[in-house]
Amino acid sequence: MIQTVVKRDGRIVGFNEQKIMAAIRKAMLHTDKGEDERLLQTITDRIAAKGNTQMTVEEIQDAVEMELMKSARKDVAQRYIAYRNQRSIARKAKTRDVFLDIVNIKNNDVTRENANMNADTPAGMMMKFASESTKPFVDDYLLSPESRDAVEHNYLHIHDKDYYPTKSLTCVQHPLDNILTQGFIAGHGASRPAKRIETAAVLACISLECAQNEMHGGQAIPAFDFYLAPYVRSSYIEELKALEDLNGEDYSTLYDETLLDYIKQPLDKLTGIDRIRQHAINKTVGRVHQAMEAFIHNMNTIHSRGGNQVVFSSINYGTDTSAEGRCIMRELLNSTYQGVGNGETAIFPIQIWKKKRGVNYLPQDPNYDLYQLACKVTARRFFPNFLNLDATYNQDDEWRADDPKRYLHEVATMGCRTRVFENRFGPKTSIGRGNLSFSTINIVRLAIECMDVKDQEARIAKFFAKLDEMLEITAKQLDERFQFQKTAFVKQFPLLMRSLWIGADKLGPNDTIEGVINQGTLGIGFIGLAECLVALIGKHHGESEEAQELGLKIISYMRQRVNDFCDRYQHNYSVLATPAEGLSGKFTKKDRKEFGIIPGVTDRDYYTNSNHVPVYYKCSARHKAEIEAPYHELTRGGHIFYVEIDGDATHNPQVIMGVVDMMDKLNMGYGSVNHNRNRCMDCGYENATPSLEVCPKCGSTHIDKLQRITGYLVGTTDRWNHGKLCELNDRVTHIEGSQQQELF
Numbered sequence: 001m002i003q004t005v006v007k008r009d010g011r012i013v014g015f016n017e018q019k020i021m022a023a024i025r026k027a028m029l030h031t032d033k034g035e036d037e038r039l040l041q042t043i044t045d046r047i048a049a050k051g052n053t054q055m056t057v058e059e060i061q062d063a064v065e066m067e068l069m070k071s072a073r074k075d076v077a078q079r080y081i082a083y084r085n086q087r088s089i090a091r092k093a094k095t096r097d098v099f100l101d102i103v104n105i106k107n108n109d110v111t112r113e114n115a116n117m118n119a120d121t122p123a124g125m126m127m128k129f130a131s132e133s134t135k136p137f138v139d140d141y142l143l144s145p146e147s148r149d150a151v152e153h154n155y156l157h158i159h160d161k162d163y164y165p166t167k168s169l170t171c172v173q174h175p176l177d178n179i180l181t182q183g184f185i186a187g188h189g190a191s192r193p194a195k196r197i198e199t200a201a202v203l204a205c206i207s208l209e210c211a212q213n214e215m216h217g218g219q220a221i222p223a224f225d226f227y228l229a230p231y232v233r234s235s236y237i238e239e240l241k242a243l244e245d246l247n248g249e250d251y252s253t254l255y256d257e258t259l260l261d262y263i264k265q266p267l268d269k270l271t272g273i274d275r276i277r278q279h280a281i282n283k284t285v286g287r288v289h290q291a292m293e294a295f296i297h298n299m300n301t302i303h304s305r306g307g308n309q310v311v312f313s314s315i316n317y318g319t320d321t322s323a324e325g326r327c328i329m330r331e332l333l334n335s336t337y338q339g340v341g342n343g344e345t346a347i348f349p350i351q352i353w354k355k356k357r358g359v360n361y362l363p364q365d366p367n368y369d370l371y372q373l374a375c376k377v378t379a380r381r382f383f384p385n386f387l388n389l390d391a392t393y394n395q396d397d398e399w400r401a402d403d404p405k406r407y408l409h410e411v412a413t414m415g416c417r418t419r420v421f422e423n424r425f426g427p428k429t430s431i432g433r434g435n436l437s438f439s440t441i442n443i444v445r446l447a448i449e450c451m452d453v454k455d456q457e458a459r460i461a462k463f464f465a466k467l468d469e470m471l472e473i474t475a476k477q478l479d480e481r482f483q484f485q486k487t488a489f490v491k492q493f494p495l496l497m498r499s500l501w502i503g504a505d506k507l508g509p510n511d512t513i514e515g516v517i518n519q520g521t522l523g524i525g526f527i528g529l530a531e532c533l534v535a536l537i538g539k540h541h542g543e544s545e546e547a548q549e550l551g552l553k554i555i556s557y558m559r560q561r562v563n564d565f566c567d568r569y570q571h572n573y574s575v576l577a578t579p580a581e582g583l584s585g586k587f588t589k590k591d592r593k594e595f596g597i598i599p600g601v602t603d604r605d606y607y608t609n610s611n612h613v614p615v616y617y618k619c620s621a622r623h624k625a626e627i628e629a630p631y632h633e634l635t636r637g638g639h640i641f642y643v644e645i646d647g648d649a650t651h652n653p654q655v656i657m658g659v660v661d662m663m664d665k666l667n668m669g670y671g672s673v674n675h676n677r678n679r680c681m682d683c684g685y686e687n688a689t690p691s692l693e694v695c696p697k698c699g700s701t702h703i704d705k706l707q708r709i710t711g712y713l714v715g716t717t718d719r720w721n722h723g724k725l726c727e728l729n730d731r732v733t734h735i736e737g738s739q740q741q742e743l744f
Contacts, residue, residue: 463536
């Protein structure tokens, strides 16, 4: 009797006769005679009873073929065999077509799935070959029938499915102090602990790059200012010691002296110890500036994942009020404002300003001047984005202004919106944690399938029933992926599970990661709330109070069910406002093919990003903020708010501050500002003219057009997929002429 089954990936699972019955039933339903329940049960019982204790999937399928051929239903046997062959042939044919597109560097949604990846380079092509080969393997051998069916019928998208077999995790917030104080081993060499700011900045780059090769998502540093601050002081002391050697004097009394700030000042009017102190400060500031310049440059030039992608990196900062922390932030912002290389805007790292009252938001706050500088930099360079630590759900009762490690109790986020903070299985913190995996539900399709119900109340009830079913499937799929991920060994992730993931320091190289990864999150995402609402009641939430009420009811229900899943499966489930990039047009294309063009639903080439007001809907920034704000508390797996500005924001940082004020008053968690930015790559001329093709200064057509695709920047739209390009063309502005408006 069969007791266990060896799956194609080598896993051993319990025998489930329902899978045999489902396969035979599907074959029967495709014949003229239809289903024969008695024969179905007979064959299933015979195979289960006669089989060996342990059999492979292929052996069981061969046995099914034999039993069907011996039965009177040869027609079922033929359908069953044909189905197996068709699946094999279809997989090979699809792979062939995709591979030819990659070989011929065709610009399509496969090769442009991720705008941060250059799929035209040899390394990029190899990545796409591997990716497209792996996805069918995952479908056939790693997904449950329910999950596979949901994906196949366009209800569910499993993000980073190509990385599924690697057992890798999505992302992590780096506890950089572990790296800087202890060093680490990467490849064949060990990095020693940092002693000066230049080394600390380089180690920060290496940490992000090495971890990127061990994970399928992004990398973030949660407290960049706090982590690097000590190395400003150590570099300052180095400068004092250099002066001691030069002058034959002892300046040790200055080593630990409290400094109000690190500001460059002329030396010509200073004498004695004041001149020595200021000289050391000036040299230190110069070194910090160069270190921050190098950090930004490296993050835009160092490639990872086989050499085809710069590191998808983010850094959070803003709340260190020490002189050293302020120096880090000031020079980071100054370097960002100046640009990299020949003055180009840095694409990475995604910079995130942690805004907090009493620290950096109000005029009397110690870091208010740096907040003003951050807004000035954003007005020109798009970054930093703004993370609202004052939002009720972003606060921690253990945070204290006088705690030197208060950053442990501050939420941090990834640039594309991934948020981790709440934790059922350990400390409430972002540090040393991240998302394990996430999957997105196509709520638009669920709504379309309910449009035939004429009574609105019944239509909505049917939608919630469908949503509930899909939430169950998604939660189970994420748990199944977790059960697969947890079997990985620590030695498979030499940096992540040695120095970065919370609790990993207690594990040995041959231990599995099961004991620590439950500190991470499993995200259940959604896309197209606007189109979903149009399908259900004829209007989206930006144009109808009734639609807004229903939208909040839908996402609140998702949040409620996610809490249920946390209890049932004992994981940190969360609701994610999915950052749709490659997915933006994928769902839509399939739904339109099946249901046709439905006005306001499938009539565009993309579904609206998560809970956002549609990009084409003209409204004020205030209205957009009021509509989207309530969803932030519900989507604690991650969210973002965007405002589109018309014209040149460079000389008006007040408009950025106005957007942050909206976030503060409406309890929003994370937001940023979009605007046009063109740069001539030949003469360096910059302006904000939409669709600029020719430089008005030198006549060059070599124009760098900077745009934000989801949470990150892309210097060229050549790598954007079709859906995102269509969305970009539809975007309308919410603040005209970059003028400060009465937002409240």
